[in-house]
Amino acid sequence: MSEIELFNWIRGPALQIATLIFVVGVVVRILEVLVLGRKQDLSEARGSGVAGGLRTIISRMFPDRGTLQRSTFNVIAGYVFHVGFLVTLLFYTPHILLFRDSLGVSWPALPTPVIDATAVVTLIALIAVLVHRIQHKVMRFLSGFQDYLVWLVTFLPLLTGYFAFHRVVLDPQAMIAVHILSVELFMVVFPFTKLMHTFTLFMARYYNGHIAGRRGVKT
C-alpha cells in the first residue's frame, strides 16, 4: 500500500468503519441501559418526577457552591476542556464542511484564530487535568487504565489537529491523515468506555431528578 493509498483508506473505509462502530456501539449501550427498565414507584408523589428529571438535566451543569469551593480546580478545568473540545469540534470551518457533506446540516463557524486559541487552551486544560488526576489522591485512587486511555484518545485529536492546522511535525497531508486516524480511534474507543457519559448522563440526571422530584426535593 502506497502512502496515498493509506491516506485514502484512512479518509474513506476506515472512517466509515469507525463511524459504524461508534453509532452501533452507542445505540447498543443506550439500549442496554433502557431495556433494564425500572419498577413503577407506588408511593404517592409529592411533586412531579418528570419536571424534576428535566430540571436536573439542566441544573447539574452547574456545581453547588460547596463543591465549587472545595473542588475549584476540578470544576473549572473540567468546564474549560469540555467547552473547548466542543467548540473546536463544532465551530471550526473544515469540521462544519465535513458535517455538511456527511449529515447535510451546517451552521456558522467561529473565526479560525478563535478556534486556534481555543485549541491551545483546551490542550493546556487537558494536560492540567491529567496532572491533577495523577496528583490528587482521590482521583489517582479511582483511576484505572481506562481513565488514562480515554484521556489519551481525547487529547490526540486536538493535538494532531493543532499540528495539522499549523503545518508542523509532518507534511500537511500526512498530518491530516494522522488527525483523522486519531478521531477514528476516539470513535472506536467511545462506546466501550466512560466516554459514553456524553449520552448516558442525560439518563442519569433524569433518573436522579425524577426520584427526587417525586419527593418534592430539588436537585
Added chain:
Amino acid sequence: MSASLEKGIHALKEQINAPVASFFSSCVRCGLCAEACLFFTETGNPKYTPIHKLEPMRRVWQQEYTFWGRFAKALGLSKPVTDKELGDWETLVYDSCTLCGRCSMVCPVGNDITYMIRKMREGMAASGHAPEGLVGATKLAVTVGSPMGVKLPALQAQIRQVEAETGLKVPVNVEGADYMLLLSSMEIMNFPEFIGAVAKILDKAKVSWTISSEAFEATNSGIQIGVSEIAAELVQRIVDAADKLKVKNVISPECGHAYMAIRWEGPNLVGKPFSFRVVHVLELLDELRADGRLKLSSKETQRLTYHDPCQVSRRGGVVDQPRRLMDMVAENFDEMPESGTMNWCCGAGGGVSSNERADDLRLQVFKRKKAQLEAVKPDALVSACSNCRIHLEDGLEKYGMDIPVLSLTETIAEHLADE
C-alpha cells in the same frame, strides 16, 4: 462459588435496573463525590469516596449487563467478584455510609449514588456480609417488633407517665381516628416527651388520632440492613394496623429513616399503594399552622439553628416545613452554612448508629457537624430525628461543646397557646 456468594451476586443482579446502569455508564471518576461525603472530608482517606463503595456492584453490572463485559467474561478476561471482596467492602457499605444522599446531590453526571448503596446492601446482606449490630437489630424487629426490643408494656408504661404529666388521654386503638401515630423505639425509651408533645399539640388542634398497640414501631431495620423481604414484613404490620383501625392518615414520627421507610419505600416494599396518606409529623404541624390550628403564646428567645435529618429533608422532601415552624417558634433562627438539602449528615444515620463497630468513626466524622455549628454558634440546636439527636448529643459531648439538642415538635409544644 459458595452458596452465600451466589445468593449475594444474584441479589445484586436483581437490584440492577435502568437507573443503576445509567449511573455506572456515566461515572467519569472525577472524584467530586468524595468532597461531598463527610467520611472522606473528615478522614482524608480516598477509600471512602462514595462511588468506590459500589465497586463490586459496578463489576456485576459490567459483567452481566453490558455486551462488552459479557464478552470479556466469556473469554475469562474479567475479574469476578469474590466473597473476600464483599467481606472487604462490608465496612465501606455499612460503617462509612449513612445513606445521607449528599453525594447524589453533587455528582456532575447526576448519579444517585445513595440509591445504589441502598441496593448494594441487599447483595451484602444476602451474601452474609451485614454487620452484627444490624443483624441483631433486625432480628429483634422481626421477633419483638422493635429493633431495640421495646415491647407493648414498655410503651404502655410510658403512655401512663405521659398521661399523668399532661393530664391528657393518649388514645390507643381508637377505630376510625383520622391519624395513627407511629413512634421510633428511641422516642419511646429515650424521649417519651415526644409523645406528650404530640398529645398536647393534637389536643389543642382538635385532631382525632390514635396509637395502635399492634404496630407502633416506625423504624425499619430491614431497609438499613438491606433485606427487602423483612422490610416489607415490617411495613405490612403498619398497613394491617392502619386498615384495622380504618385511619385516613399515618403520622411518621420525627425519626428520619422511619419516614423514608414508611413514606417512600413502604408502598414499593409491600407492592401496592397505601389506602392511607403518610405524613411526617412536621408536615402535619405545618398543615395545622397553615390552617390556624397551631397557635403559640410565646417564642424561644435563644439563638437556634436547625439540623436537617437527611432522610427528612434531602431524601424525604420535608425541607420548607421545619423552616416555617422554626420561624414561628424562634425569634432568633439562623441557618448553618450548607443547610436544607445540602445539609451535612450528623454521621449516624443509615444503620451506622446500630453498628457498634462504627462508633469511633461516626464520632470522628462528627467534626463536620461541629464545624457547621461553630460557624453559627447557636445556644441550642433543634432537629427532628431521635437518632440524629442521640448522636448529636454524643458528638457534642465528645468535643466538649455545650449545646443542648431539642426536638422541633417538643419545642413547639412548649410554646402552645392555651386557647
